[in-house]
Amino acid sequence: MTGAKRGRSFVSAQQVAELAGVSRSAVSRTFTEGASVSEATRERVLEAAQSLGYHVNHLARGLINESSGIVCLIAGDVATPYQSRMLDAISRRLQAINQVAMLINTSGDGESVAKALRQTLNYRAQATIVLSGAPPAALIETCVASGQHVILINRDDPVTGPENIVVDNVAAAGEAFHMLRRAGCSRIAVVSSLAGTPSIVGREEAFRQAAAAEGLEVTVARTGPTAYASGYEAARQLLARSDRPDAAFCVTDLLACGFLDGARTEFGMAVPDELCVVGFDDIEQAGWASYGLTTFRQPIDQMADHIIAKLAAGEPGVSAPTITTFPVTPVWRRTVRPK
Amino acid sequence: MTGAKRGRSFVSAQQVAELAGVSRSAVSRTFTEGASVSEATRERVLEAAQSLGYHVNHLARGLINESSGIVCLIAGDVATPYQSRMLDAISRRLQAINQVAMLINTSGDGESVAKALRQTLNYRAQATIVLSGAPPAALIETCVASGQHVILINRDDPVTGPENIVVDNVAAAGEAFHMLRRAGCSRIAVVSSLAGTPSIVGREEAFRQAAAAEGLEVTVARTGPTAYASGYEAARQLLARSDRPDAAFCVTDLLACGFLDGARTEFGMAVPDELCVVGFDDIEQAGWASYGLTTFRQPIDQMADHIIAKLAAGEPGVSAPTITTFPVTPVWRRTVRPK
DNA sequence: TTGTATGCGTTATCAG
DNA sequence: CTGATAACGCATACAA
Numbered sequence: 179m180t181g182a183k184r185g186r187s188f189v190s191a192q193q194v195a196e197l198a199g200v201s202r203s204a205v206s207r208t209f210t211e212g213a214s215v216s217e218a219t220r221e222r223v224l225e226a227a228q229s230l231g232y233h234v235n236h237l238a239r240g241l242i243n244e245s246s247g248i249v250c251l252i253a254g255d256v257a258t259p260y261q262s263r264m265l266d267a268i269s270r271r272l273q274a275i276n277q278v279a280m281l282i283n284t285s286g287d288g289e290s291v292a293k294a295l296r297q298t299l300n301y302r303a304q305a306t307i308v309l310s311g312a313p314p315a316a317l318i319e320t321c322v323a324s325g326q327h328v329i330l331i332n333r334d335d336p337v338t339g340p341e342n343i344v345v346d347n348v349a350a351a352g353e354a355f356h357m358l359r360r361a362g363c364s365r366i367a368v369v370s371s372l373a374g375t376p377s378i379v380g381r382e383e384a385f386r387q388a389a390a391a392e393g394l395e396v397t398v399a400r401t402g403p404t405a406y407a408s409g410y411e412a413a414r415q416l417l418a419r420s421d422r423p424d425a426a427f428c429v430t431d432l433l434a435c436g437f438l439d440g441a442r443t444e445f446g447m448a449v450p451d452e453l454c455v456v457g458f459d460d461i462e463q464a465g466w467a468s469y470g471l472t473t474f475r476q477p478i479d480q481m482a483d484h485i486i487a488k489l490a491a492g493e494p495g496v497s498a499p500t501i502t503t504f505p506v507t508p509v510w511r512r513t514v515r516p517k
Numbered sequence: 518m519t520g521a522k523r524g525r526s527f528v529s530a531q532q533v534a535e536l537a538g539v540s541r542s543a544v545s546r547t548f549t550e551g552a553s554v555s556e557a558t559r560e561r562v563l564e565a566a567q568s569l570g571y572h573v574n575h576l577a578r579g580l581i582n583e584s585s586g587i588v589c590l591i592a593g594d595v596a597t598p599y600q601s602r603m604l605d606a607i608s609r610r611l612q613a614i615n616q617v618a619m620l621i622n623t624s625g626d627g628e629s630v631a632k633a634l635r636q637t638l639n640y641r642a643q644a645t646i647v648l649s650g651a652p653p654a655a656l657i658e659t660c661v662a663s664g665q666h667v668i669l670i671n672r673d674d675p676v677t678g679p680e681n682i683v684v685d686n687v688a689a690a691g692e693a694f695h696m697l698r699r700a701g702c703s704r705i706a707v708v709s710s711l712a713g714t715p716s717i718v719g720r721e722e723a724f725r726q727a728a729a730a731e732g733l734e735v736t737v738a739r740t741g742p743t744a745y746a747s748g749y750e751a752a753r754q755l756l757a758r759s760d761r762p763d764a765a766f767c768v769t770d771l772l773a774c775g776f777l778d779g780a781r782t783e784f785g786m787a788v789p790d791e792l793c794v795v796g797f798d799d800i801e802q803a804g805w806a807s808y809g810l811t812t813f814r815q816p817i818d819q820m821a822d823h824i825i826a827k828l829a830a831g832e833p834g835v836s837a838p839t840i841t842t843f844p845v846t847p848v849w850r851r852t853v854r855p856k
Numbered sequence: 857t858t859g860t861a862t863g864c865g866t867t868a869t870c871a872g
Numbered sequence: 873c874t875g876a877t878a879a880c881g882c883a884t885a886c887a888a
Contacts, residue, residue: 231659233638238865262601269622281620283608299572320570439806467778468807577881
């Protein structure tokens, strides 16, 4: 009677073996995919396990075959529509391939992204998926050196890890500009944020350049973080001007919703008659009747599928950094004049 | 030179010890809180660890002191504003006490909640926090028997686990009714969902009873899941009637947003002049200018604090199930006539 | 303070 | 098919 720990603790294979009258190995084999056990002992073990409430210890299992089955998801703004949607898409798929998601919330400060990367190493995660935030290059390197997949989403920095997933910001921004032009808009503003994220500045910059190619100046407003309130505030500032804009490209739907509300509430403007607005991401709220936001949809499900495929493929490529770009499709709703 | 695994794998304490010229124990002690190491060796170890990219294996550590530092968060609708907000609040605090959140996404089907509970056991989680879904009582029991904290949020079922966190639905629903009555409304509808969650039916039922106490009949609409679209559809059906309601209590803000949009878009109704609406949860969108929803706020941060306190307190109470009820505070905005 | 030895719960290997 | 045994990476009681 070695392992009789009288309740209040997890049950071990040892205890199951004793109850079933078999060896630990038999118990182990019963719960190991594709091991050979006779149906008789298998049932005895299963029954004993059931009555004792035994569950295989993945920590110990991971100790042996260097695969914990854990994938770390690192994100800063979990409560955000876009991020939480992505989180949902990825975690759901992870379950399907018998992996489990470890959520690391890097609440703001930059130091904590590094801390998050270290957590991922501590838990011997198979992969690290960075949804937001800027991880230190050195730590990324050790993650890769340790055999992890490191996947960065919408983070096409100059210095990056090996697997990058990116959305075609410049194509979308260019298309946004032409949508607005075809609608007859000429005083176009860009509503952005102070975040300085690669995708944010990428969209901003691409739009500006598309405008410049037609000889058009564009004013850009950055009034705060990438949030609803910043969009609202941007409307407040931008639309109070004497040369009030007749269109806005918002680098994020959240900003766009705020901007729309600001334009309507503070200035009573009619959309799209007096003002055209284009967003980015196609979050759920963009489709709500109060907004009917014309925007660009990120193919979140496809991106998630791609990530899972990478993970399922096994060992990460030892080779050079990868960049996979996903197309972004326009979703026409009611904030831009048709034609 | 035992542990020279040439790259592509995680570094072990063994390798660090060899490089630093000390024993494995010295390495272990260096990374163990409150162990005694001389400053000299400590630095040598730290340096070696740094250059090798060593990180303590929490899996192995958890094997020894039955505490993996993992807390499982089980949720069904991660992408939902309320859930993701809760997720954010909890995971953020978990980091602060050196725990890490494992996110288990029970995507819909009931079986997967059981699967989630088993995962929690597999990873020897300290605690299991169920944000949504109905876990089988038997599994809850083994979790508790294994020494886990099991915390159920807004799930005051008859059969429950040991630690329940609940919001005062009946007080809020009662108050909602009186808000609407004081606003002069008499034909009041309840907008609910087909989900059949305890909190949903609790609010529904409490509101109905408050009305019944004043001899008022209430019609309840359940047009689908607890989502925006269901609220919209409810408006479509409810407001097309000859005895069109002049008020609605929506058991969720998401439903309320949909209902408001439906009322305005499909019927051009003026809120709050022709129609008063009350929501529940106070999600971010409730505060957006397009909605200005009068609703009831769940004290998410306090609830999260409470959970953390429970975890930090150590061993779960062996005693009877606990129920902690949190108050819900009304947030007056613009969808109910004042006075 | 330091090193040695032991054990944590598993699985892989090997002999039967 | 089965059981004994050796890892896996780490923390700790113990001896030095």
